[in-house]
Amino acid sequence: MADFNVAIKTIMEHEGGYTVDHAGATNYGIILATLRRELDWDGDGFLDGDLDRDGDIDADDIRLLTPDKAKAIYRRQWWDRYSYWAIPNDAVATKIFDLAVNAGPSVAGRVAQRAVLACDGTKLVQDGQIGPITRKAIGGILPKLFVTAYRSEMAGFYRTLIAKRPDFKKYETGWLRRAYS
Numbered sequence: 001m002a003d004f005n006v007a008i009k010t011i012m013e014h015e016g017g018y019t020v021d022h023a024g025a026t027n028y029g030i031i032l033a034t035l036r037r038e039l040d041w042d043g044d045g046f047l048d049g050d051l052d053r054d055g056d057i058d059a060d061d062i063r064l065l066t067p068d069k070a071k072a073i074y075r076r077q078w079w080d081r082y083s084y085w086a087i088p089n090d091a092v093a094t095k096i097f098d099l100a101v102n103a104g105p106s107v108a109g110r111v112a113q114r115a116v117l118a119c120d121g122t123k124l125v126q127d128g129q130i131g132p133i134t135r136k137a138i139g140g141i142l143p144k145l146f147v148t149a150y151r152s153e154m155a156g157f158y159r160t161l162i163a164k165r166p167d168f169k170k171y172e173t174g175w176l177r178r179a180y181s
Contacts, residue, residue, distance in 0.1 A: 001086060002093030004079050008071050010094050011101055014178055015070075018063055022168075025059035028070035029101055034077060035061055041076075078105065086135055089143040095150050096130065102178065103157065105130075111157055112138060115149040155179040 015029030023031045036057045038049035049057040051064040078097060079085060082105045087093035100108035106128030113124040116137045124134055138146060158175040162168050 001088065002084060002090050004075055004085065006090045007079070007084070007094040007097045008074060010098055010181075011074060012067060012071070014098060014181075015101065025062040027062045027065040028067060030062065030065055030070050030073055032057065032059065032062060034073060035065070037077060038073065074101065082130060084130070087130070088135070088139045089146075091147050092138060092143050092150075095147050095154075098178065099154055099157075102175075103161075107157065109134065111150060111153045114153045115146055116141065118149040118153065119145055151180050 012028060015026075018025070018027045020026065025032060035049035036047075038047055038057075040046060041048050046053050047057060048069075049061055051061040051069070054060075078100055082100065084093050084097045084100070087096065096108050096112050099111055109128035109130045110126045112130060113126045113128075113134055116122050116124055116134070119141045120137075122137050124137055130138075155176055158172070158179060162172055162175075
């Protein structure tokens with residue numbers, strides 16, 4: 001089983017601090033839509049995304065986000081929700097989790113399914129779900145080989161996205177650095 005504490009270090013390094021980009025206000029990679037999905041987990045009567053407790057969740061709350069709060073959100077909304085913990089290797093889980101955070105869990109799943117095909121020819125349904133069949137296929141591949149294939153497929157995803165959206169060219173260097181890290 002993969003370790004969240006290992007994976008989250010990479011996420012926090014890649015996501016950095018507060019910025020405003022094509023997704024709007026972002027802090028540690030958390031955008032407003034993500035913060036608005038936070039429930040009242042601590043039972044204090046406020047949605048946990050309402051960090052300034054003013055009754056709404058807005059860019060002010062994004063600015064107030066702490067690293068620990070961001071990590072808790074990543075655990076709930078990605079790691080646990082999509083069972084990345086069930087991937088049998090830290091490096092593999094970290095790479096998939098990293099793309100899920102950046103481009104969405106279904107993109108990360110499809111890239112994983114393509115990486116399996118590239119490694120051993122196993123044709124998985126490219127549904128974007130990392131369920132038991134995909135996890136089993138991933139587990140049958142040497143982790144270093146899988147991560148190498150995943151990096152290549154991840155870079156291909158970014159290049160295709162940039163070809164479709166030339167305005168994203170400004171992210172190319174960072175995205176490819178992320179893919180090959």
